[in-house]
Amino acid sequence: MFNEWFGQSNIDENKTKINHREAVRAIIIEDNQILMVHSNLGDFKFPGGGVEDHESHAEGLIREVAEETGFFSIVGDKMGVVIERHLDDYDEEAIFQMTSHYYLCELMGEEVVQQLDDYEFEQEYTPKWVDLDEAIKQNQGIINQCEENVWIHRENFVLKELKKSWCRSKYNKEKKENGSSIEMIRRKYRCNIKNDQTLFDRFNHSFFYNV
Numbered sequence: 001m002f003n004e005w006f007g008q009s010n011i012d013e014n015k016t017k018i019n020h021r022e023a024v025r026a027i028i029i030e031d032n033q034i035l036m037v038h039s040n041l042g043d044f045k046f047p048g049g050g051v052e053d054h055e056s057h058a059e060g061l062i063r064e065v066a067e068e069t070g071f072f073s074i075v076g077d078k079m080g081v082v083i084e085r086h087l088d089d090y091d092e093e094a095i096f097q098m099t100s101h102y103y104l105c106e107l108m109g110e111e112v113v114q115q116l117d118d119y120e121f122e123q124e125y126t127p128k129w130v131d132l133d134e135a136i137k138q139n140q141g142i143i144n145q146c147e148e149n150v151w152i153h154r155e156n157f158v159l160k161e162l163k164k165s166w167c168r169s170k171y172n173k174e175k176k177e178n179g180s181s182i183e184m185i186r187r188k189y190r191c192n193i194k195n196d197q198t199l200f201d202r203f204n205h206s207f208f209y210n211v
Helices: 057-069 119-124 131-140 151-178 182-191 198-204
Strands: 002-007 015-027 032-040 049-052 072-087 094-111 126-130
Touching: 002 151, 015 072, 015 151, 032 057, 032 131, 049 057, 057 072, 057 094, 072 119, 072 151, 126 131, 131 151
Parallel strands: 002 072, 015 094
Antiparallel strands: 015 049, 032 126, 072 094
């Protein structure tokens, strides 16, 4: 399970006003591709968004995935948390903290019409199945050029964590089948496999992920 901070972390919470926002985001993988939301600015983001006061994480995520992608989903295991802190654009005396919770999800097959917010409509949010490498490369290419979508740093971090888990999965599978060494798998899939298997174990044993 991954945990990461972006932005201001060394602040005195007893002396600083912090405006909190909870969000949930879906990791949906089928046939070795991941479902992302693509904008006309060129970036990829995970389907999801803010949780309303009356909602559980699962309820909020099912709603957000349907609104942004047009698909109903089932919420599975939690994969990690990313916290972002920066100056609040609407409150100059406060810090804005976004806490994003990432969950494995599975699509149910039912489709509905997208229900996009105004800024999402302006950016032409479109669901798209992509390879992890394609999404990472595309985001990396505009990560410092797209000031409007500040979440690209967060999303690319998570994509890279998933890439590590995918590589670990490939390594274990090939090692079991033909005794491939970890160095061979690193070269073959151009990835860095860490010794920590916590994220991999949760990722590989999800109920729908196929390698």
